[in-house]
Amino acid sequence: MSLPRLGILGGAVAASLLLGLSAGAVPLPFSEVWAGLLHADAEAAAIVRDLRAPRVILAFLVGGSLGVCGAALQAMIRNPLAEPYLLGLSSGAGLGAVIAIATNAGGAWAVPVAAFIGALSAVALVYRLSLVSGRRLDPHVLLLSGVVVGAFAGALMSAIMVLSDAPGVRNAFLWLLGGFGAVSWRALAVFAAYASLPLALLLFHARSLDLMALGDEPAHHLGVEVDRLRRLVYLSTALLTAASVATCGIIGFVGLVVPHAVRTVFRPLHRSLLPLVFLVGGCFLVLADVVSRTAVRPLELPVGVITALIGVPLFAVLLRRTLA
């Protein structure tokens, strides 16, 4: 990749983080943000350090992770429309999390585990549903199954939220729409703990993803242990999605928008694609969060609403293109 492009990207990351720290219910000029970061006794230090920094960093990490999930799933099922939300992983994770909260099995560290089980169940179900004639996997049917399983999980979530009287469940409605309103350093630590291993695994297998995008048999012939890799990708994306959903709710379409944007600008080989998607995805979600905080101030829109408003039109365009 060329140096100027890398420079632009680095600048974009820094700028979006800074913007994320400065925007909000109380807008801070960059100078105060800077002072707050450097000096613990500065006027804005409490807002910048305790409220905005974990929020912005989490948004960045979640955006990057969801983007990487989308890119990996797209290579895996050979369909540029794949991403965790549309494949039903997010809703499966949401259902797992809601069940954990409703049964008071919660706790910040246990909810991601329940979400992981939910996401894995969803992906297994989606996969089963889309095996045409026993063995062959149709990428379009897979996506359709994902949407159906997602809708089903969504219905179950709504039922649980209406019926349960567990204390955490009432807030679940807002949380499920996706948002970084209640983010703390602890939430950030939980996310980072669960997300680092699957992220590392996906980055490590980036080259294999190039081959998977050719199809199962060509990948076999070129030296990929296809079944093992498939399990690894589904497990990793399920865990990443679960960690995201458990800490900040269901945020759709990041995995669709970001890999698409990166592929049109840079080369599509995954060894460079995945790190770039992580950085761009991070910026994207930080900026989406800025919009969600500032568009209807003093109210906050759920960030999932913002990403959907951007993602759905792009989905429509991509759908027309893949079917053409």
Add this chain to the structure above:
Amino acid sequence: MILEARDITVRYYRNVPPALDHVSCQVTSAELVAVVGPNGSGKTTLVRALLGLVHLEHGSVLVDGRPVRAWPRRALAQTVGVVGQQEESVFRLTVAETVMLGRYARLGALAAPGPADRAAVGAALQRCDIVALAERSVDSLSGGEWKRVRIARALAQEPRALVLDEPTASLDVRHEMELLELVRQLADSGLAALVITHHLNLAARFADRIILLDRGQVVAEGKPGEVLEESTVSRVFEWPVAVTTWADGSPQVVPLRVGEKSR
């Protein structure tokens, strides 16, 4: 022997006739073997069996003397290169990037391609006469060019055997001839080549040996002149044919029209 099937039987579904029924075949270095037969005779299943992709009900497949299923995929990819019937690319790689994917089995997970890899890719591009296409996007290629790119990718694996499943399907005369001349050259330079094809006459001209499959069984095997006999070919393909001899001595099959008699 680089590729060897010993008495293999493959059955996709219970209660149906097997796709391959006690089939044996061998391919060794510097040899071009063609597998021919009617649609559904088991040609592609034979390829998949030789690469360990289907369950064997009976018999064994050996690659370089070792059971194919015992090979790690990476090691197998360093020994056998395969060009399948069809492949579509989802993302727009360039030709050079696509051919570099052939180096996967020889590269570490994170290492960047080194001089040896670039040299292998360069040689493969040259061999397949697609150097000029190197920076083109693969979705801008014609069918013939795309086939060549995939053969180049298989050559970049630096394999000892090359398996081609209907490499000339949908190619015009020039591209089909160019491709088979290339495969012949590769065999002459030491590669073991197994080619699945519908073209009896091209198989007769290019192959050292022909294996004729029918309903999952080997009906005839040997030099083109021994396999492509009027009675055998007519029976297997269920259509009357005449067999003549071309100037180089290879048999040429001419399907007869209705009512036409063989000379």
